[in-house]
Amino acid sequence: MIVEIKINYEKCIRCKECIKVCSYGVLEWLDDMPVVVNPKSCALCLECEKNCPVNAITHEEK
Ligand code: SF4
Ligand code: SF4
DSSP states (O other): OOEEEEEOTTTOOOOOHHHHHOSSSOEEEETTEEEEOOGGGOOOOOHHHHHOTTOOEEEEEO
């Protein structure tokens, strides 16, 4: 299964929570925003989704 991690930058309030909770190095803070840098490392733990206060992150099956 291939999963696409989507970040809605219009919703994102730049709180860095998703960066803090991802233990797999999938997300990095770049240019003052969270960026998906290693999508293949995603373990689908959904911690980033669950901890985003504005529901800006979603995972979609391709
Ligand atoms: S689902 Fe888990 S492993 Fe994947 S980006 Fe979110 S926190 Fe990281
Ligand atoms: S947790 Fe949500 S609001 Fe906070 S930086 Fe990540 S995507 Fe943006």
